[in-house]
Amino acid sequence: MSDKDELRSFLDAGGPLVVVYHWDADGICAAALVGHETDVDLFVPCGNQLDDEVAEEVLEANPDRVLVVDVGGLQPGAMAYLACSADVLVVDHHQRDAPPDGIAFIQRKEPVSLAVHRLLGGPAWIACAGTRGDKGEDYCRRAFPRGDLRLARSIMGMLNSGKNLKGRDGARVALDALRSASSPREMAEGRTPGARTLKGYDRTIEQETRRLISDVKKNGDKHEDQRLMFYDIHSDLNLSSRVSSILRWRMKGWIILVYNTSLEPVPLSARTTRKDINLVELLTEAGFSSCGGHPDAVGGITSTEELDVVTKRLTELLTK
Numbered sequence: 001m002s003d004k005d006e007l008r009s010f011l012d013a014g015g016p017l018v019v020v021y022h023w024d025a026d027g028i029c030a031a032a033l034v035g036h037e038t039d040v041d042l043f044v045p046c047g048n049q050l051d052d053e054v055a056e057e058v059l060e061a062n063p064d065r066v067l068v069v070d071v072g073g074l075q076p077g078a079m080a081y082l083a084c085s086a087d088v089l090v091v092d093h094h095q096r097d098a099p100p101d102g103i104a105f106i107q108r109k110e111p112v113s114l115a116v117h118r119l120l121g122g123p124a125w126i127a128c129a130g131t132r133g134d135k136g137e138d139y140c141r142r143a144f145p146r147g148d149l150r151l152a153r154s155i156m157g158m159l160n161s162g163k164n165l166k167g168r169d170g171a172r173v174a175l176d177a178l179r180s181a182s183s184p185r186e187m188a189e190g191r192t193p194g195a196r197t198l199k200g201y202d203r204t205i206e207q208e209t210r211r212l213i214s215d216v217k218k219n220g221d222k223h224e225d226q227r228l229m230f231y232d233i234h235s236d237l238n239l240s241s242r243v244s245s246i247l248r249w250r251m252k253g254w255i256i257l258v259y260n261t262s263l264e265p266v267p268l269s270a271r272t273t274r275k276d277i278n279l280v281e282l283l284t285e286a287g288f289s290s291c292g293g294h295p296d297a298v299g300g301i302t303s304t305e306e307l308d309v310v311t312k313r314l315t316e317l318l319t320k
């Protein structure tokens with residue numbers, strides 16, 4: 001069966017449907033496109049790991065079908081828990097060794113919002129914002145030659161501000177806002193109540209990000225020999241992924257690890273522009289147990305104990 005037929009027949013099968021979506025712009029846009037094309041009973045946001053907490057929220061709705069979009073970390077126990085009581089289909093593009101046992105899987109290469117748009121349809125502007133969030137400007141322009149990239153960029157920023165400021169609850173606000181906007185302009189200009197809320201998040205995050213990007217000059221722990229930098233942002237906000245994404249381009253050729261020991265569990269993000277490095281493999285080898293993502297961008301959660309091990313081991317691995 002083609003990916004298109006597989007997704008379509010899963011959605012046409014009937015019975016309560018829950019969509020679990022990754023809490024970033026790509027995942028939110030993928031979920032919104034599914035909601036545009038079919039009836040969804042409940043949307044459940046998810047961080048980098050689909051864990052028992054997420055699985056429990058899903059199962060409270062007693063679904064017959066669970067569609068998971070753009071979630072990199074699928075914890076085996078939580079997936080098995082879902083699969084006992086519902087049909088589960090995962091649509092994803094994260095690098096992984098093998099799909100979890102007993103779970104239907106559509107593995108794609110492109111951003112998941114773009115994949116869902118191609119397989120199922122829905123408004124192109126939504127897929128464009130998700131694609132912009134996942135793959136950046138150049139890729140997005142190739143995928144959407146007629147798209148308004150300026151609007152896509154600001155919508156992407158607004159959607160990501162949900163999880164950056166408020167975690168899973170922020171991602172719920174972001175999805176609701178996206179689904180209630182009738183045009184990209186209405187969304188980007190903050191003309192609905194939900195979009196206005198996201199604009200407010202944006203401003204708070206902008207201020208804090210600016211402070212951190214300036215603070216890194218003083219408090220970033222640079223290892224020149226290894227071209228490796230550790231930065232503990234010590235912030236009340238969950239900005240590790242955003243800060244590491246900015247630093248990647250400011251410190252080309254470096255490996256950047258950003259984490260936040262003010263939060264528990266500790267979020268960790270790593271980025272690099274180096275093409276000869278696979279961060280998923282490297283950080284897993286260094287002992288980062290929840291590592292998920294792409295060769296040049298990974299994230300997950302850790303503890304202060306594990307962090308000590310990972311930073312030390314990583315420094316050794318990169319010392320020739």
Ligand SMILES: [Mn+2]
Nearest residue numbers: 022024026070
């Ligand atoms: Mn994602």
